[in-house]
Amino acid sequence: MSKGDSMTESFKDILRDENRIILFDGAMGTYLYQKGFFLNINFEQLNITNPDTIREVHEEYIKAGADVIKTNTFGANSFKLEKAGLLDQLADINRAGVKLARECAKKAQTFVAGSVGPIGKLVHPLGPITGTQARSIYEEQIEILIDAGVDIITLETFTDLRELQIAVETVKKISSDVPVIAHLSVTEDGTSILGATPDQLAELAYKLNIDAVGFNCSVGPHHMLKPIEHMKQYKDLVISVHPNAGVPRIIDDRSFYLTTPEYFTEYARRYLLNNVRIVGGCCGIHPEHIKQLKYIVKSVVLGIVAAEEKDQSEISVQGEHPGMEPVPASERSHFAKRLCRGDFVSSVEITPPKGCDPTKVIEAARYLKAHGVDAVNIPDGPRASARMGPQMLAIILEREVKMETIIHYCCRDRNVIGMQSDLLGVAAAGLRNILAITGDPPKLGHYPNATAVFDVDAIGLVRIINKLNHGLDLADNDISNTTKFFVGVGVNPVASNYELELARFFRKVESGADFAVTQPVFDPDRLNKFLDDIHDIDIPVLIGIWPLASYRNAEFLNSEIPEITIPDYILERMKKVTDKEAAKLEGVAIARETLFSLKSRIQGVQVSAPFGRADLAVKVLEGIITPDPEYHTE
Template sequence: MLYFIYLITKKQPNWNDTMNCLQRKLAESLVIFDGAIGTEIYRRNFFVNASFEQLSVTNPDVILDIHRQYLDAGAEVLTTNTFNANARRLGKFGLADQTATINRASAELARQAVREAGLEGSVLVAGSVGPIGEPESAADTRSRDSILVEQLEALAPVVDFIIFESLRTTIDLAAALEAVKAFPELVYVLSFAVDRHAENHSGDGISEFGRLISTFPGQRPTAIGLNCGGGPESTLGELEILVKRTKLPVIVQPNAGQPRGVDGRMIYMTSAEYFSTYAKRYAMLGAAAIGGCCGITPAHIRELARTIKPLMRAEKQELPKVEIVECDLKEPVPLAEKSSLGAKLAAGKFVTSVEITPPRGFDLASTVAGARKCKEAGIDAVNLPDGPRASARISPFAAAVAIQQQVGIETVLHCCCRDKSVIGLQADLLGCAGMGINNILFITGDPPKLGDYPFSSGVFDVDSIGLVKIQSRMNRGIDLGGKSISAPTRAVIGVGADPSAIDLEREYRRTCEKVEAGAEFIITQPVFAIETLFAFLDRIAHLKTPLIAGIWPLVSYRNAEFMKTEVPGVVVPDAVMKRMAAAGTKEEQREAGLEIARESIAAIRDRVQGIQVSAPFGNVDLALRVLK
């Protein structure tokens, strides 16, 4: 049957007129806030015996330079230098009568930085309002909310929204809520400073804060936030609690944390890379915006913007819709006819595969030899990762061609979104079809910062869901642009899943979207927590999609520690860690890891349709021993 096909380009959202500027910004994509102002002032040799807020009047070039650096780093929201610019805090320096002047000057400096950069309309200015503090004398009888109103009167006309930062007590929160009553149209955010249990020092926590907000008769906050706290790691625990208790967008701004003792030294752990690693976890949990508090610098924000924004853009990016008008649209090849692996999956048979990571050099001899061992052992397929942990290795496509031609065993080729545009990705998929590589696992990919080339840029035109949609179209004979490719490709479409994800709701949703997009089988991250896998299987049972469980045979206690702390999506239970620790020699530890892997397979075999065993550090013999 003949059809025409053309693309419907993605349109800009039709924003509801009732949405304010911050709501629109948060709805578009993950938003990057700036970092600390006070930290940057101190780095410029202004000491704490002076009012940092007054510098907006006396040394405006210093504050303007800080804003410019954050803009250059990629910040999409600048916060004003007004955290302590209320009459009570300024009064300690004899500056209470300059409250309005300092706040207006600070707001104008942030606005000037945005204007000079030509970013008006795309970068927002947030008016920072910190806690009032306690009165210095009995003569200070003004109410907290009246002090806040004075500051808001100066800030509100200039900034895009107000952010009440470091709210630590219900007293501070109540004062902020009372103050906003005087500004019926005010756009504002409430940001809390709590501990890892989402509580303050007096035991009040997110639940009590939420109760006060829900009973407040005035306009609701546009978003709520977490700032300061105990550093990136502590904030992750706070966020896990908060996202389950609110439907409002959440803004996360941790501080740099406390130094840790390491071999007798006190070391600050929050490097720019460390910060962005946790930022990715915040994003995966559903944070709508990420920035920094005390100790977080433009370098941290630059790394955050460079590594996180492309990932989130890929997830939010929608492929252009293809409207079929007249073209030779083909029926897809049935799963059972695509490949031997596809035939076994379609028949409900149990499958096995071994994951072999391609070498860093160009000599494929050992890779081919390992694949030959798999063939002789009766393994169904060899799984080939694509640049795991953002490493530079020989093309897995080249490895797949060599293995299939020289050994005669099928491969499962990973196809990663990180390194190529949709043009290059489609070229690779056509190459796979031409060379008979028909089993493909589509993954989003690790960000470049995890590897040896952190300066490299991730492309991420699409994520794994988008790439599955592209392959599904090609399996019907058309490419992303609606162009005929003459014959449908025969790809068996696989996707990854993480049963131990931090945000299981997100993982479940994305797994459903992958299957809806065309996924025909699922391979999980390495499984150590069996009950977690079973819970995930129960949740996705309605999808009726074959699931192959990943198994990693631990080779040492150090390897177990690495998997537990460094590999995203892998949970190693304490019981497993204890067993590995109890093994004495390296050989005993390797045998313990082997037994754990075998026990895991025995426990899950009846619930899955296959097992994929990784060959740790290229040890194919060990992987095959697991499957015996």
């Protein structure tokens, strides 16, 4: 959700827009604890006794990028306040909580959610609180919150569906206009401690027409993924998720959550890929987590959604201006010619240097060409790092080595004006093969605060290139002649959200992709399934192969690189080899086994050169590729 929308759109309007992702803030209580307020005080009373601190917390979350901030009223019901000796301050505490949040939100055009937690004692028949008492307790607090001006009521950390139902019904009785979000608190098995299941939550959502439902608190990012994946089947429900930052550690008699923002945001990214529309944090999730989550929401999700929204209406080759007839794919490059006539093609990915000396890459390219490799594949700022640009490096390699290149072009760093300028320059320089990718968000690299552009994603980029191949720019202006790009796209057969990955792949093909390159494959069964699922698509697929260099390297890829999965049996094989050089050869052997087992079903291979070792990439390809005599001669 972009800032500024909240003053002109209602929260319900935004919920109805399936392309909108809403970012909530994080914890209040644990953040106050971190600021030095101990558990022997009532945190909600701070709305009156220390309003500056509460205001400071709200402002930090707003600065971090939250679209919605929650009032400091989670435990401000009559049952809990009476236990704290503060019953006579119930109205003042709740009104002050809304007032503080409202003052901060008004400056930033942010929504305010009235936070309401469980009563504190179970409701009959599980506990002593009768249904009538429960309704009275909730009505007293919620009426004050709504009257004071909250935009939303968020019901948090409920374990009993009956109590949650009473709270939802109370909100709807007081006001049918105020949206309500109902959260269940789950354990590691995906159910509440009282046995409430995600399916029962979905049933309640349909029964009461709840605006959004989901999960918060109790478990960390990892265990929260299970119920989210289960809820994906309820496609018409808006899902809200706010995990804890894992399990707290006791240090010097104080509790601290040690989950890093990077870990939290990686799982949040997976939530969003599983159709979560509202995301934020609970215990241990503080402004730094939300700040980094904002980048993920913008870069990984909103960038893609916005791109899809734009490219449907703006980036179309089939509109009123079809342009010129494109050059046949087989005539665009030698690599394209081989692939189109059915030859098994090969490329090796070599990472550009961090400095300005291309000597080692030139030497590696010469070695690869001498051993029959068709093309050098050059990444564009891999893992959001600053390296020599692939365009200039490709020009150098094609000039010095006379070897074709496949340049990656990512959407992260340029707007659509810059993209078109780059592509026209690349075409003028004679580069033909290009791999269109969305790109890693800056947070993954050395420059986490760098601005990510993402005017379009890979789908939109393919459409831009396709238009240029038809002699038109993005605005359908005639560019006098056609570019001759042979366009590839990436695809991940082991994506965490496989259905979305498959749908996006089909759209890439529809947009004009000429070939596809998979993410590194370590599990042949997963690639076979993917190939079965796309059997009707007439597009060459190159398998991505990554020779493992060591057990440590395998562990890193499996645990730290998003969307790469290495089967346990391969990890065990690498673990048994302790000698460094022997480990590299074992990695080559595994890569060759994978490639041989799949060669009959694919049209080519892209091998990553581990740590720049072109010789290891060639070992993977020995006996598999057939050099083209008309190309591999000086």
